[in-house]
Structures are given as C-alpha cells and as structure tokens.
Amino acid sequence: MPLTVLFVPESAYGPTNQCIGLGKVLLDRGHTVVFAAERSWEGKLAPFGFGEALVDLAPPATDQGEADQGAEVAGQFWIDFINETAPEFRKPTIEQLETFVAPTYQALIDGARYCEAQLKAIIAEHRPDVLVEDNVIAFPALTTADGAFVRIVSCNPLEIRGAGVAPAFAGYAADDRSQWDAFLAEFDRTHQPMWAEFNDWVQAQGAKPLAERDYIETSTHANLYVYPAELDYTDARPLDSTWHRLDSSVRETDDAYELPARFAFRGPDEALVYLSLGSLGSADVGLMQRLIDLLATTRHKVIVSLGPRADELKLGPNMVGAAMLPQTTIIPQVDLVITHGGNNTTTECMHFGKPMILLPLFWDQYDNAQRVHERGYGIRLPTYGFADDELTGAVDRLFTDTALRTKLDAVGAAIRGRDGLRTGADVIERVGLDHVAARG
CATH class of the missing domain: 3.40.50.2000 (Glycogen Phosphorylase B;)
Incomplete structure (x- = not known):
C-alpha cells in the first residue's frame, strides 16, 4: 500500500541530508514523500522526486536584496545565526549553556511557534500517513495530526537523557562524573523558565506535556537514532522497544567524486x-x-x-x-x-x-x-x-x-x-502501514 510520508527536518544540512537518504529509499519503494522544509531549501529537494512544502521560520525579509541573498544558500537561517554567535564557541561548554545553547533553543522555539499554522495547513493538504521529524524541538502540529509520528535523533544520542550517561552538549568523559551535576544544575538555571513557557505553549496546542529538560516529545510509535553500536551508550543508558538504532544512515544521492x-x-x-x-x-x-x-x-x-x-x-x-x-x-x-x-x-x-x-x-x-x-x-x-x-x-x-x-x-x-538506511526506512514504512490498517 503506498503511503504519504511527511519529513520535517531541522533546516541545516545534517538533518536534511539524513532525511533525504531515508526519503529516497521510501520514494523508490513507491511511496509519496513530501518535505516540509524551511524556505531556503526551495528547488533543492524536488530534483530527488520529493514534494516541497516550504515553511518560514521567521517573517520574510522586507528588503528584496536580503531575500534574494538568503535564498542562495540552503539553511541560510542557521548560517546567519551561527555567524552572529561564533565567538561563543571559544568558551567552555558549561559557559556556552547561557550564551549559546539557550539562545539556540530560543531561536528554535520561535521558529516552531511561527510555523505552527503553516505546518497545520501542509498536513491538511497532504494528509500524511507518517510524520517524521528530525529536530530537537517539538512541533505540536506533527504530534496532534492524524498520521503516526516518528521521531529521529540525528544528533549525538546523549540527547536521549539518562542518569548513567554524561549530560548532552558537555563533551565530558564517560568515566569521570565529577562535573556532571554542576553542568546539569547550570542547564536548569539557564533553561528552566524558557522550557516551562514552551511546555505551556505545546500543551495549549493540544499536545502532551514534555518531559523535564526535553524540548521534544518521544513517539509512542517509533523513535530512530543514528549512531553506530561501536560508539553507543546503551550499556549505560538502556532504551525501550520504541527506540531503533540506525548504525549509520548514509544517503545514496551524492554524485560520484573523481580525484584530480x-x-x-x-x-x-x-x-x-x-x-x-x-x-x-x-x-x-x-x-x-x-x-x-x-x-x-x-x-x-x-x-x-x-x-x-x-x-x-x-x-x-x-x-x-x-x-x-x-x-x-x-x-x-x-x-x-x-x-x-x-x-x-x-x-x-x-x-x-x-x-x-x-x-x-x-x-x-x-x-x-x-x-x-x-x-x-x-x-x-x-x-x-x-x-x-x-x-x-x-x-x-x-x-x-x-x-x-x-x-x-x-x-x-x-x-x-547492518544497513542502517534501510533499517530506518523499514521502521517508517511499518509504522505507516500499521497505522493505516488500524485506522481502517
């Protein structure tokens, strides 16, 4: 049975390329694949055979020259943001929590809130059977839709928190816990008010409450994460049966490269x-x-x-x-x-x-x-x-x-x-088919 799969990646090359790889496998299997991508990706996804349903994460530029310049580079929204905050990268990670990580989450939150109505309109138009999000922030339109929601973690899987592993974004050693508590305390100090306000907004859109320190909902259908077993943390932080590891997810859409x-x-x-x-x-x-x-x-x-x-x-x-x-x-x-x-x-x-x-x-x-x-x-x-x-x-x-x-x-x-690319496509396909069957 052909499915309609909607991918919603964060607007940077990493998550988008990850979704392109999975989407191409599903497309080749006869499914319809649509990308709800940030507008700077216009024209860059359709050549693969995907539908493009573009969203804005912020009000469009008022100056046409700025708009034309921004359209030249996919992911321009985040390139501009990184350029403005690059001096923060020289600081220790615990100091970046206030000056980089929190502002990044706030920018993501602002984008999610701004495009919520746009996403609802896209979902109403395409009526996806599966909605696949590769981001670190919740979009309530996805989790409250009729289709099955699948979450992808294409960042380091410390994003999936646990007592036995180092806190995300710290870069701390697995065998030295001496700084873990201080880092988490600073994370709470710098993020708690913002997280609480966002959690209230998420629930106001009809979605479930978020877990403490989490900005995105874990799916009850399936959750994918991209990390090889040789580097994984599951010995220290086991995961339940909804989680599926893709040891790698290497897209097969890149052109060949001939060495000079x-x-x-x-x-x-x-x-x-x-x-x-x-x-x-x-x-x-x-x-x-x-x-x-x-x-x-x-x-x-x-x-x-x-x-x-x-x-x-x-x-x-x-x-x-x-x-x-x-x-x-x-x-x-x-x-x-x-x-x-x-x-x-x-x-x-x-x-x-x-x-x-x-x-x-x-x-x-x-x-x-x-x-x-x-x-x-x-x-x-x-x-x-x-x-x-x-x-x-x-x-x-x-x-x-x-x-x-x-x-x-x-x-x-x-x-x-272990063929993580097809493992991931299999999970998405199975979730979609099961959901359609259950829906009758």
Missing part, C-alpha cells in the same frame, strides 16, 4: 585528507584559513569542503576544494578526516572506517568528539587552542597507525553490513 589526477597517485608517506567543518562551522573563516594554511605546510594532499564563504578562503598548492562537495563519495577514498564532529560526518566516517581528528565547535559536536576519542577511533583537539604540531602530528599518527586502520576497516564493514 595529481591526487590519484601519491607516495607512501603522503596521506589524502578530507577537511570539513560542516556547512555551519566552515563559516568561521579565521579557523578555516588557519587549518588550510597549516595543512599547506605538510606533504599530504587535502580535499577541502569550503562551505558558504568559499570565496573568502585561499587554498594551498597541495589542495583542492569547493563550496559544496559530495561528502559520502569522498570519504571512502581518503585516509583520514578532519571534522567538527557533526553527527552525520562522524557516523559516515565510522561507516567507511576512517579515523578522525575532531575539532568541535558547538552543540553535540563536543559529545561526538569525546566519544570517538575515548573509544580510540580518532583524536580530539582543542578547536581554538591546538598548537600547530598537535594537528600535523595527529595527521601523521593516524595515517601511520596501521593497527587502527585495520581495526576501522573491520568496523566499517560491520556497520555497512
């Missing part, structure tokens, strides 16, 4: 490195240029994802790059990855068995960086405080660590064998 001829043939001491700080992190031009200049002094070859401010960056002679690159077809070809620790990139590196150097900037990137580091699959460095030789030394160490590379080859093969 001068990169295809390298000496035995020349690594091929992929540098990406994500669509948002790469907007920090100062940090990106420092990394580029430093890697230009090495013997290695480097592929650079330049991001939305590509025109402001200058590559070294041992590099190639572009504003947008097909990441999932590049990672399999490289020796190691320098990353911000975003969940998509982290799980994709594990999927393809590649070691990582992690330079976290915000949100769950600290948690991913810490988890990869403590599990031995990469090296976490202080993003703004590393010495030059720390970075270049980490590149050399990971490149020459044959035991780690052999281990990661086996890990990657196991993760690929």
Whole structure:
C-alpha cells in the first residue's frame, strides 16, 4: 500500500541530508514523500522526486536584496545565526549553556511557534500517513495530526537523557562524573523558565506535556537514532522497544567524486585528507584559513569542503576544494578526516572506517568528539587552542597507525553490513502501514 510520508527536518544540512537518504529509499519503494522544509531549501529537494512544502521560520525579509541573498544558500537561517554567535564557541561548554545553547533553543522555539499554522495547513493538504521529524524541538502540529509520528535523533544520542550517561552538549568523559551535576544544575538555571513557557505553549496546542529538560516529545510509535553500536551508550543508558538504532544512515544521492589526477597517485608517506567543518562551522573563516594554511605546510594532499564563504578562503598548492562537495563519495577514498564532529560526518566516517581528528565547535559536536576519542577511533583537539604540531602530528599518527586502520576497516564493514538506511526506512514504512490498517 503506498503511503504519504511527511519529513520535517531541522533546516541545516545534517538533518536534511539524513532525511533525504531515508526519503529516497521510501520514494523508490513507491511511496509519496513530501518535505516540509524551511524556505531556503526551495528547488533543492524536488530534483530527488520529493514534494516541497516550504515553511518560514521567521517573517520574510522586507528588503528584496536580503531575500534574494538568503535564498542562495540552503539553511541560510542557521548560517546567519551561527555567524552572529561564533565567538561563543571559544568558551567552555558549561559557559556556552547561557550564551549559546539557550539562545539556540530560543531561536528554535520561535521558529516552531511561527510555523505552527503553516505546518497545520501542509498536513491538511497532504494528509500524511507518517510524520517524521528530525529536530530537537517539538512541533505540536506533527504530534496532534492524524498520521503516526516518528521521531529521529540525528544528533549525538546523549540527547536521549539518562542518569548513567554524561549530560548532552558537555563533551565530558564517560568515566569521570565529577562535573556532571554542576553542568546539569547550570542547564536548569539557564533553561528552566524558557522550557516551562514552551511546555505551556505545546500543551495549549493540544499536545502532551514534555518531559523535564526535553524540548521534544518521544513517539509512542517509533523513535530512530543514528549512531553506530561501536560508539553507543546503551550499556549505560538502556532504551525501550520504541527506540531503533540506525548504525549509520548514509544517503545514496551524492554524485560520484573523481580525484584530480595529481591526487590519484601519491607516495607512501603522503596521506589524502578530507577537511570539513560542516556547512555551519566552515563559516568561521579565521579557523578555516588557519587549518588550510597549516595543512599547506605538510606533504599530504587535502580535499577541502569550503562551505558558504568559499570565496573568502585561499587554498594551498597541495589542495583542492569547493563550496559544496559530495561528502559520502569522498570519504571512502581518503585516509583520514578532519571534522567538527557533526553527527552525520562522524557516523559516515565510522561507516567507511576512517579515523578522525575532531575539532568541535558547538552543540553535540563536543559529545561526538569525546566519544570517538575515548573509544580510540580518532583524536580530539582543542578547536581554538591546538598548537600547530598537535594537528600535523595527529595527521601523521593516524595515517601511520596501521593497527587502527585495520581495526576501522573491520568496523566499517560491520556497520555497512547492518544497513542502517534501510533499517530506518523499514521502521517508517511499518509504522505507516500499521497505522493505516488500524485506522481502517
């Protein structure tokens, strides 16, 4: 039975690409797939065969020049927000709770409230059988709709809280609880009034109350999270049967990437490195240029994802790059990855068995960086405080660590064998079919 599936991703490349991967599998199975995406994604989803039902998260720009400029880059809403708050990334994570995490949640809340009526209209028009949300904030229109609600956690799964695991956004070690209570106390101090007001609004829309410290409802139908078993926390924080782990969820829609001829043939001491700080992190031009200049002094070859401010960056002679690159077809070809620790990139590196150097900037990137580091699959460095030789030394160490590379080859093969992309599509499809059958 063909279903109508509505995806509602957060307006950044990570969650949207995650939903694109799942949506394409469902589309190929004969289902109708619609994206309720933020307006800057206009024209970027339809080529895959998806319906586009666009929403605004804030009042449209009054100046037409600003509107045209914003439309050039998908996810512009959050790129602008990150640019304005980037100085906060230099602070310890506990200090970011007040100056970055809380304002980010407030911006998300404002967007959810602004687009609630738009989402209700989209749902009334398309009448989805399944409503799939990949975000960190509740949209009551989704949970009060007639269709079945499925939640995706495509951030680090510490977002699913528990007493046995470190608090989300802290980047704290699993075996050192000394700072956990202080971090949670500061989270409550800086978030409780905002959370309480949002919880009241959610209930006023007819949705269920939110759990303490949570900004989004857990589904009674199915909840998906994207994280490989090799990094997971379920030994310390078990999950109930509604939760389904996708060990990876690597989209299959990226174009093939052909290495430049001068990169295809390298000496035995020349690594091929992929540098990406994500669509948002790469907007920090100062940090990106420092990394580029430093890697230009090495013997290695480097592929650079330049991001939305590509025109402001200058590559070294041992590099190639572009504003947008097909990441999932590049990672399999490289020796190691320098990353911000975003969940998509982290799980994709594990999927393809590649070691990582992690330079976290915000949100769950600290948690991913810490988890990869403590599990031995990469090296976490202080993003703004590393010495030059720390970075270049980490590149050399990971490149020459044959035991780690052999281990990661086996890990990657196991993760690929678990086929998280189709596991997730199966869950969504089953929920939809069961819901339609129960509805009669």
